[in-house]
Amino acid sequence: MRHLLCALAIALAACKVNAAGDSTDGRDLFASQCSACHGPTGRPTEMMVERFGVKDLTAPDVRRDMTPASVERQIRRGSANFKMPSFEGQLTDAQIRVLAEFVAGSTFVPPPP
Numbered sequence: 001m002r003h004l005l006c007a008l009a010i011a012l013a014a015c016k017v018n019a020a021g022d023s024t025d026g027r028d029l030f031a032s033q034c035s036a037c038h039g040p041t042g043r044p045t046e047m048m049v050e051r052f053g054v055k056d057l058t059a060p061d062v063r064r065d066m067t068p069a070s071v072e073r074q075i076r077r078g079s080a081n082f083k084m085p086s087f088e089g090q091l092t093d094a095q096i097r098v099l100a101e102f103v104a105g106s107t108f109v110p111p112p113p
Contacts, residue, residue: 023095024094024095024098025098026098026099026101026102026103026106027102029091029095029098029099029102030099030102030103030106033087033090033091033099034099034103037052037054037084038054038055038056038057041058042056042057042058042103042106043056043057043058044056052083053081053083054083054084057103057106066103066104067104068097068100068101068104068105069100070104071099071100071103071104072096072097072100075087075091075096075099075100076088076096
């Protein structure tokens with residue numbers, strides 16, 4: 001249990017750290033800001049899904065309802081359950097826009113099972 005709490009603390013801290021600098025490349029922003037929780041390919045680990053409800057960005061039902069505007073709102077506000085932090089103030093408006101466009105338009109390829 002202690003290892004799980006340490007892993008969560010590290011993952012959530014990584015979500016809040018702005019390692020993006022001045023980058024306006026959606027792929028780079030995803031890697032630095034989102035992959036700690038959502039996984040490098042948009043597919044989070046089972047533990048992140050089960051314990052924290054992290055969305056699988058490759059899931060057809062998630063992709064179906066995803067638009068750049070909906071992703072941008074999520075990035076700006078965070079999740080209603082507060083498990084995903086708000087990135088308003090952490091990223092610039094331009095970074096949030098290109099990140100949302102990348103996520104909504106991405107053809108994430110999940111790793112082989």
